[in-house]
Amino acid sequence: MRRPLIPGLALAICLAGGAHGQTLLTVQPSEIVDEKPVFATVESRNVVPARARIGGTLTQLAVHDGDEVKAGQVLGHVGDEKLQLQLHALDAQIAGLQSQLTEAQTDLGRMEILGKTGAVSKTQLDQSRTAAEVAASALRARIAERGVTAQQMNEGDVLAPTDGRVLRVPLTQGSVVMPGDPVADIAQADYILRLRVPERQAAFLKAGDSVRVDGRDLGGSGPEFGTLTLVYPQIEDGRVLADATARGVGNYFVGQRVRVWITVGRRRSYRIPAAYVMTLDGLTYVRRVPGGAGSNPAAAVESPVQLGQDVPTPAMPDGVEVLSGLRAGDVLVRP
Numbered sequence: 001m002r003r004p005l006i007p008g009l010a011l012a013i014c015l016a017g018g019a020h021g022q023t024l025l026t027v028q029p030s031e032i033v034d035e036k037p038v039f040a041t042v043e044s045r046n047v048v049p050a051r052a053r054i055g056g057t058l059t060q061l062a063v064h065d066g067d068e069v070k071a072g073q074v075l076g077h078v079g080d081e082k083l084q085l086q087l088h089a090l091d092a093q094i095a096g097l098q099s100q101l102t103e104a105q106t107d108l109g110r111m112e113i114l115g116k117t118g119a120v121s122k123t124q125l126d127q128s129r130t131a132a133e134v135a136a137s138a139l140r141a142r143i144a145e146r147g148v149t150a151q152q153m154n155e156g157d158v159l160a161p162t163d164g165r166v167l168r169v170p171l172t173q174g175s176v177v178m179p180g181d182p183v184a185d186i187a188q189a190d191y192i193l194r195l196r197v198p199e200r201q202a203a204f205l206k207a208g209d210s211v212r213v214d215g216r217d218l219g220g221s222g223p224e225f226g227t228l229t230l231v232y233p234q235i236e237d238g239r240v241l242a243d244a245t246a247r248g249v250g251n252y253f254v255g256q257r258v259r260v261w262i263t264v265g266r267r268r269s270y271r272i273p274a275a276y277v278m279t280l281d282g283l284t285y286v287r288r289v290p291g292g293a294g295s296n297p298a299a300a301v302e303s304p305v306q307l308g309q310d311v312p313t314p315a316m317p318d319g320v321e322v323l324s325g326l327r328a329g330d331v332l333v334r335p
Helices: 081-117 122-154 199-204
Strands: 014-017 023-026 030-044 047-051 056-061 074-079 157-159 164-168 182-188 191-198 210-213 224-236 239-245 257-273 278-280 283-288 301-304 306-310 319-324 331-333
Touching: 047 157, 074 182, 081 122, 191 199, 191 210, 191 257, 199 224, 199 239, 199 257
Parallel strands: none
Antiparallel strands: 014 023, 023 331, 030 191, 030 257, 047 182, 056 074, 074 157, 164 182, 191 239, 210 224, 210 257, 224 239, 257 319, 278 283, 283 301, 283 331, 306 319
């Protein structure tokens, strides 16, 4: 199977309404590219793990393999009983410090009243004021420490880092996890075709080129056309990696293999729609109008042609190459 690399260089074909409503086609040569089939895989640009932020036991698990998730969605919860115990201990300490602060503030109030009458010294008043400030600072410190513990408990929620699809959940409910352990692998919702091309064909690849994809592999009925978006500069195991985009990629399985045709050369030839070709007694013919343009289409005669490979384009999805039997300027009539 072959296809043109640049749709703008496709065969120049002029269609016009002829006599009796017949469709005429004037053939001109154009540039055709030779293609090589390779396999590509449907992959996500990024696979991001959803990690546990604290250690503990996975008490809840809300997703399974294949689920669609949104960024920030809770995928599970990691619980740590020690945090709850620490929270209770801090609540008790805060209650005690609140009592100490109340007592210190009461003593300071008495000292201020006595200080106005001269019953206590300035040193004693300063000591009471300092005791009240120390009690208030200790209370604020314990409240802040409780906030840290409460935040750690909130961080037990495992959140989806991005929109996408869950590829794998390596843990089950009840599993013990450490901080940073992956709970689920999320394929970002930005799918591509990743090609692995032999290095001898790497010289023909460049970003922006068109590629032809077997639409049946993507659930369609005919060829699909995509675009190379990136050619990786590093060769691995004698192959060059390249990324391409095409319609329908990502609607099925991540890792699915898809046939893709890449360009390996260029030449000039003739291309016509397959609808203008007919088969009689095992031979292929086209209906050619003698005399070319301006002649009567009713005088069309069957002329044998030799066909090459299919060369579809976005403008001519049923394009086929004609190796012999046609000349530039020939006018064909659709059978």
